[in-house]
Amino acid sequence: MFPSLPAIICIFNAFSFSHFQPRPERILLNQKPLQGTTNPMKLLMILLTSMAVHAQAAWDLNDVTYLMPLPQSVDGDSLLKLESPGRGGALLPVSMVNQLPVLAIDRTRPEVNSTLRVMAVRIDPCFPLPTPQSCQRQIRLAWQPIELNRRNEVETVDAALHSFYVLQDWEFANLLKEISAWKSKYSVNTKYLPLQVHPAWATEKDASPALAEFQKIILKYAGIENFSRVTAMVLRGNGDMWAFAGFEPRGGKLELLPIPRLNRLSQSFINMAVPADHFSGGGISPIPKGDDTFNNLAAESIRMGEGTEDTIREEVRAAFRIENPKFFNPENMDCVSCHVAQPAIHWVLNKRPELQVEKLWSQEIYGNPKYNLKNTSVEIWNTQQIRALGYFGKNVAISQRVINESAEVADFINRITAPKSEE
Template identity: 25%
Template sequence: MRRMGLGLCLALALTACAADEPEAQQAAATERPAVQMNDVSILWPLPTGEEGDLLLGPDGMLTAEAYEAAFGAPGSHQAGGTPAAPALEALRLVAMRIDPCAGAIHDRCQAEVRLVFQPVRESDAGLQADDSAVHAFYALDADALAATVERMVELRRAGGDEHLGPLAPHPRMVAEGLSGNFATGLAELVREVATPDRLHKVTLMTNSAFGKAWNFSGVDFGVDGEVTRVTMAHLPAGTEVASFFVGFQGDFGGEPPFSPATVGPDDLQLLGNEHVAGRATDDEREEAFAALLRIEDPSQHDPETTDCASCHAAQPIRQLVAEAQFGFVTPSLTSSVLPADDLAQLHGEDATVNLHMFSYKGRTASIHRRTVAETAAVIGWLSR
């Protein structure tokens, strides 16, 4: 009965895709929906000890042919001599995200699953993730989406129906370990859903300049397998790599912080350099902060309206520059379907500049405010 209800809800929801209402207009919810935050945005805990071998590699999800088509032969520098994509065999799956309606703010709806891979290495403290990531996007049809969400809820309920709270390394996997029923079932689901024939986009974040610059690029795979560079919103035509540079002192002193500079209406170039921000007027900083909040708001921006570097850098710039140095206060997230405590950002604080929106820097789990907002929007969408 419960399964039918959820399936019906998803089927209906998929016929009516539209952007979620802006967060400011949402009223706080008091009852929790059937689908939880951690059902649609799943972060694997980084294991320690022998469980390190249980993190999934890309086998069966991301082929060497697709990876090479995207980023060249192993070791190939990306544009401007930015680092090569990590070795495919070094990648491990650290996160999965379900989006029932990518493109909603443009009145389009493409359901997809995104897998987040990172190169990992062993350390005394357990597995460490490098400060880079590969995202693989898989297109789903309505039936596949409904089945995937349903399976996720089932997996969670199989171990109890408690509320798992805000986004975090998945509490069930944290409790059971990667050899537990949840992780095992989830691995099976991932392999079923994320098949190479559904792969339609791969993106890359690398790190250079002694860990002070982050480089973003990506490719789209056409239906016939043709590969085209991801078009980056509001960046000059032909831009292959967009970069954020924090300066060698790590003090938001990059000149310029973003390369190339965006020509879009919402621009982080001013707040991305604390010295430039310091010389700006109050009005200019206010305007820049409002732009930053819009970039973090999935009802305002998506990858078609803002570039990857701005999106990934928004949180550290907000926390370490706008709030810490200029006293800006960030409004709390709200949702019409989720209570406020589900929207808590448990893994959003990092004294270092952490551009991981839903993955790891070293052993530090990083979940950005925008990811919380996006996940809430997904729950809202699925709950219609």
Template identity: 35%
Template sequence: MSSSFSVLAFVALASVVACSSPSATSTSDESGAAQPDPITPSADGGTPDPVNPGDPGDLDLSDVSVLFPLSTTENRMWKASDEAAYGALLPPAILAKLPPLLPTRGGPPGSLDTLRVVAMRLDPCFPSIALAPDGCRAQVRLVLQLVSDGAKVSAEDAAVHVFYELPTSELDALVAQLLDLKKQAGVNSTRKPLGVHPALAAETNGGPFTDGLRKAVFARIGAARLVRVTTMSVVQAGFQWRFEGFEVSDAAKGTTSPIDIAKAGIASQEFVGSRPETILPAAATDDDIHGLFVGADGVRPAQADLDSGARAALRIENPKTRDVETTSCASCHAAGPALRRAENTFGVSVVDAPEAYQNADFDLSTPFAGTETNQIRAFGWFFTQPQVSARVVNDSAEVVSFLRARRKK
């Protein structure tokens, strides 16, 4: 029987995809409980501070969600075929199972030889920190995109998200090693917005941190530990994407089984970002963000629909109320950009909305989040621009809080 997943881990795509049951801290939602007053317009937030190169700081967002600088240099962006301690990152038998990442019409389908690791996430407790400690599965997750080096290095708007499971003790050792590498690099990521890792950004031609990161991660991953692969592929460039994935039982032999999309009950789901914007198929029990979508007429949605859709999007972005098995892939990827557009274009504000994720220990700003529904990448690169969704930022804050507490025990 196939398992379920959603885009929260797609986030990857990274995430490209992954999703789990709601925690006991869920706020009022579609259950019919009393709703707060309508959301009203307000001003934008502030500007993030620059990195202080002299203070190493503590474990922070970029230490558990690492965005790589865009490059075709192998030591800065790892290849899918690279060999690690437990085998190739993506062995040939698994590469052969990937769906077409780009459409065959309107452009070349793309060569898998150009798949590069653009981001990495550390997860001490998949599918949800709410399951700690007994239900935790420690994972390293990599996000790969097709990267070209034409006139300008660019990443195609499609991605592969791979999941490796490892013992908790090894993940903790990896975290400690990466924190030590950061301290040696002399960069400070404390209370900084999540973007390209500052130590990687500082080493423009590679260096001790770049090399140490690869060595530390490669010592713990590879085909023998590969358990899941999810994809976000382009159906029609710029406005339609497909989400799907499979569990891996034997990577060397290519033995896999399809994953059902969370809340949808089928193996694939699509988001259409052209008018009328929609999710195909929409899941009846999913948080309904359609109130944020623009119809065929291009008219601004009604205020009541915008308010309802905004609250649904905030629930999706909040790791305390939704996870990889309670939100469908398309909803997770589309929620953030649709909400940002509603804020920027339609005057919606979510400043004091009770559904919003809160964590005063981190900078939760999203300077690299998509602001239109043609920018639904969760974690990686949108051609030449970094893309980091609010959901990835919030997930990262929860992971760091969890790991900080565990490191103190």
């Protein structure tokens, strides 16, 4: 049975954090020569320097992480559903989903199941299983229920599933080829764009032919045949409690997975703050212990006043490190810390700017000048917006951890697909 605190393993499928390090200005190819730099050799050196900093290979952020459009209707939308015919059967069978806790307690299971949609797709050449050194090729899908709000507008419920599909090396190589051909067919430009609703369907939304064809590619490679894991983020309380847990299919049944750093089967986060610009009334449970934790910030930020500066500095350092995929991965970080790191950082930046933590901990903050790491989320400051990848109501919600990890994934794919130099 699922423990009393329903939930989901935070699988970084959502990454988070804000990029504060300054990036060099881009040098345009049609830029006029600067005064005194008419020497062709000097101009060539300027160009080569620019290319070295902003070298854009074939794969960028929006080529490895795909945010779907918010559909224009609930019933007639064209986004992928639970029973969409994928590899070997349904994409995520209802029989599996029914073994999970219901995502939102004020909705029936059939209501949630019928409105679950794939709101994001991620491809990953090296998910750290069974070990970081011997990793899996994967497709991962982020699901959210959709509904009509009081204004008759489509929005999402603040709950999610995250399903995983393992590919063999040759299958992943073929997937990359098909995506490249799709991108070329629709003349999709992703170069140095921040992660956002994918430009291929940003205008036509779920009526986009490019979206329809992309989803066919995903259905070819993902389905019950290679389904390997699902995580759940469920909404409880007054919309101010979230619980997390992860599951693996074994013999047709879903079995709970231990949460990293805790060795527990579920974890929760409560934040009753009104307005949602601080933390109040709960925090993380159970709390992770040891280094790289920010339990005080996430519990009662009002207590983090004068005299607590050292604690704030150390805890925001932990949040910066948690959002940096070079320090942590989904197999060694607990769910809530992963999801709440971003609002914890922004609380410090907004409420205690005099501490200048982005300068103090610049070495802990992820940076990658090849990609645009700007966060396009609408309410990045909102301490109740802990979505990793998808939507918060009607608004795009992307954690910086997802952006940072997308950059790492793009780097990896660019390395393995780069033409080999002749010796």
